[in-house]
Each structure stands twice: as C-alpha cells, then as structure tokens.
Amino acid sequence: MQKISPFLWFDNNAEEAMNFYLSVFKNSKVIRVAYNSPGAPGPEGVLLVATIELEGQQITLMNGGPGHPLTDALSLMVNCVSQGEVDYYWDGLLAGGGKEIACGWLKDRFGLYWQVTPVMLPELLGGPDKAKAGRVMQAMMKMVKLDIGALKAAADAK
The missing domain is CATH 3.30.720.100 (Signal recognition particle alu RNA binding heterodimer, srp9/1)
Structure with missing residues (x-):
C-alpha cells in the first residue's frame, strides 16, 4: 500500500x-x-x-x-515515453466528452484534470542552457496536445 x-x-x-x-x-x-x-x-x-x-x-x-467539484487545482500527470503514448492517453482521456485545455492539460468527462506529458520535457526545460529552455517553453506554450518532435526541434534550434 x-x-x-x-x-x-x-x-x-x-x-x-x-x-x-x-x-x-x-x-x-x-x-x-x-x-x-x-x-x-x-x-x-x-x-x-x-x-x-x-x-x-x-x-x-x-x-x-x-x-x-473537482478543479484544476489538482491534476494527475501521465508520463509518456513516446508520441504514440501521448496520443493514446490524450485521445483516451478525452473520449466521451473531455475538453482540451493547453500545454498538455485536459479535463476528462468527469471533471478530472490530467497532464499528458513526455518524460523528456523536464530535461528540455532544465539544465544550464537557458536559451534552449526558453525555446522549448515558447513552443510548448503554443501547443494544446504536446508534440515531442516539435519540442525537440525547438530545443535544437539556434
């Protein structure tokens, strides 16, 4: 337990x-x-x-x-290792009337909030390269469902 x-x-x-x-x-x-x-x-x-x-x-x-009622003050995070997992959980948790929010957040049909997040995101946002972290953050802020390829591309851009 x-x-x-x-x-x-x-x-x-x-x-x-x-x-x-x-x-x-x-x-x-x-x-x-x-x-x-x-x-x-x-x-x-x-x-x-x-x-x-x-x-x-x-x-x-x-x-x-x-x-x-459930609120966005509490959310459950689903750590995903691939875009396939992000897509699977995103679609599954939205099924039957969920609502997309932003930056990997969604609200399921019961009112529970979820973050469907690639496991590599904290690595891209952390570390000593502040410019890289800033590019990743800016890319993420434009997304609803997170796109691992686009996040990595933002990290690698110069």
Whole structure:
C-alpha cells in the first residue's frame, strides 16, 4: 500500500469514472470496492468508495454527493515515453466528452484534470542552457496536445 495516494470526490458517478479509467489504462486493476449498505447516507447498492490502481498508482474514488467539484487545482500527470503514448492517453482521456485545455492539460468527462506529458520535457526545460529552455517553453506554450518532435526541434534550434 502506498503511504500517500489521491482521493477523488465524485457526486454520484464514481463507478462510471472508475470503469472509464480502468479502460484507458492498460496496466490497471481494482484493489477494493465498497457499496452502500442499508442505512448508509447514499442509495443502497450504489458504489460508496473504490480503490483502483492505474499504472502502479493507487487512486481512491468516492461518491460523496454534490458540493465538492473537482478543479484544476489538482491534476494527475501521465508520463509518456513516446508520441504514440501521448496520443493514446490524450485521445483516451478525452473520449466521451473531455475538453482540451493547453500545454498538455485536459479535463476528462468527469471533471478530472490530467497532464499528458513526455518524460523528456523536464530535461528540455532544465539544465544550464537557458536559451534552449526558453525555446522549448515558447513552443510548448503554443501547443494544446504536446508534440515531442516539435519540442525537440525547438530545443535544437539556434
């Protein structure tokens, strides 16, 4: 068990969100689920809380009712090693009504924010060459979905 893991509050569609995330992430599984019992605050038999694992990261989802919507103050980052992975997760997480934001960020149909990010991006933005980092940042700021080839081209430009 992880010492620290995300806990996400949904109004009433945590089970739908859980099934969606399990379908997008190939390396995923259900860890445990609990459904409302008689006398619980929600409808009997409806998912109360579930813990799932997506690519090794445990996440707990709860149907808590209205009043605490997800915001962009919290996002989950998907680290991608190739443009194919960026494309796969970008398209998968947008499926069914998600919304593109900017700079590799998107909001899925449940209101959860994601960053679909190439693993090489921090390397391109860091290091001693400030001009290179600036070119990469300027290129990224013009993108919605991140393009690894264009980021590398910006890094290599003189």
